[in-house]
Amino acid sequence: MPWLLVLPSLVLAFAVIGYPLYEIMRLSVADVSRFGQVRGFVGWGNFSRMLADPVFVAALVRTLEWTVAVVGGTVLISMPVALVLQQDFWGRGLARTIVMLPWSVSLSMAAIVWLWSFDGNHGMVNTTLQSLGLLSGPVQWMALPQTAFPVEIAVGILVSIPFTVTIFLGGLSSIPGDIYEAAAIDGATRTQSFRLLTLPLMRGFLNIAIVLNVIYVFNSFPIIWVMTQGGPDNSTHILVTYLYELSFRLGRPGMAAAVSLAMLVIVFAFTMVYVRMQSREAA
Template identity: 55%
Template sequence: MRISSNLNPYLLIAPGLLVTGIIILWPLVQLGQLSVSEVNRFGQVIGQGGAENYVKVFADPELYASSFRTLIWTLGVVLGTLLLALPISLALNEEFYGRGVARVLVMLPWAISLAMLAIVGRWALNGDSGTLNNLLQMLEITQTDIAWLARAETAFPMQILLGIVATLPFTVTIFLGGLSSIPTDIYEAAQVEGANKLQTFRRITLPLMRPFVNIAVVLNTIYVFNSFPIIWATTQGGPANSTDILVTYLYKLAFRFGRVGEAAVLSLIMFVILLIFTIIYVRLAMNEEN
């Protein structure tokens, strides 16, 4: 029996969908079971807890505080990265002496692990002998040491700054790929018509870069939302849980407090949040194509 040609695309993607489904759905099933069970700190199910874990999680004020900080963290890092990556990409896309060296310098934070970057950042922000304090005192901006990571009002902004540094190389790479895909004859035609650089940027570069900006937004949002090393390596969510985001709150629930069932509930909540965001992004992308 001859298989209809309409089924060929589905047959081709079926193996990938099957593997992806197993990788994603099986852990979700396990999390679902743990979320309605009584679990000891070693992850062993010792009874049925019903909806008790859900009640405890949603009654915990730290869930809402961590959720708000996660929103600020994600928006701060993603928007800050976009605002810096676009002009940097435009500059690196131009021909100038030393462009190769400049590109390497921008990519350097990508060459080291996120945990190592966070540790270097913690050293630089040290309240006694940190590089930042030494620099500020050398420039006579301040005369006293500032404990950047010991106070909530300074720790979280500095962590967002480290997040931007970590995310910038990947975003610049995406934007450089987008800029290199734009045909040069479009710019030549705009120049012949008398368009200045600002007009060219607004009418040509930005519209053609929109798909790459969308890709950067969705990938960076998922990446930053789940980013653990920077917060944990610098403050471990302190002082007094003032820099906890959902992923560090999840880690503490599971491995510090031994509340594995509640951690499973929080994992499902985080999955649903990212799933909703991804669905919205896919719908928007499909509407733009149509």
């Protein structure tokens, strides 16, 4: 009877997840035309070509840099913001609304706004920095490899903060205030209370924020594609944009399917390793 009750959910999960995964696995070992026609079996040929492509190797390294920088920066900034918004002060509701408001804007729209802001000729960033005397002339931010990717990392952090702050606020609101009062009576400073009370009690919420942000950021497509489309000269490609270009611009669906499986394995391996590490620490 229990299996009968969950059978509709299992069927739906297979239809939504299982069948597309099967199709990706089938295409990854096949010779597929630009229009999706399977022309034969190539085995590990797509994976061999993928590993031999220097753009893939660079995109893989850049994806790891992108994920670590965005997730790390997001967590480091979101925790102080959440701690401030947890305090009782006049206008706290408005402040929380302002922080959460960007969450309602799509990533593509946010990327377009920041692309305009970093426009090399009339962008808000250039105009502001020149008016402050910090720049002697306009900088083509998105046309230079050494500036384009750091700008995209900064945008990635900014758009990830509202979601992470929401998680941290939920965790902070679950901590009883009595323990802080007791710690203050015992002579604990704010830094000691944060290190010895807040961080241990927030461990579960930190784990959730890190795992979810890694999954979202690792597969984040709109920011980089809207702002640079992997350019200039493939210098900002991450795996998901490289995959899109393989499939829809270069007409290599088989190789794109191989990249998709590689991304799935990487994310799954990270999640399992991280959860196992946290389980051992908790034990």
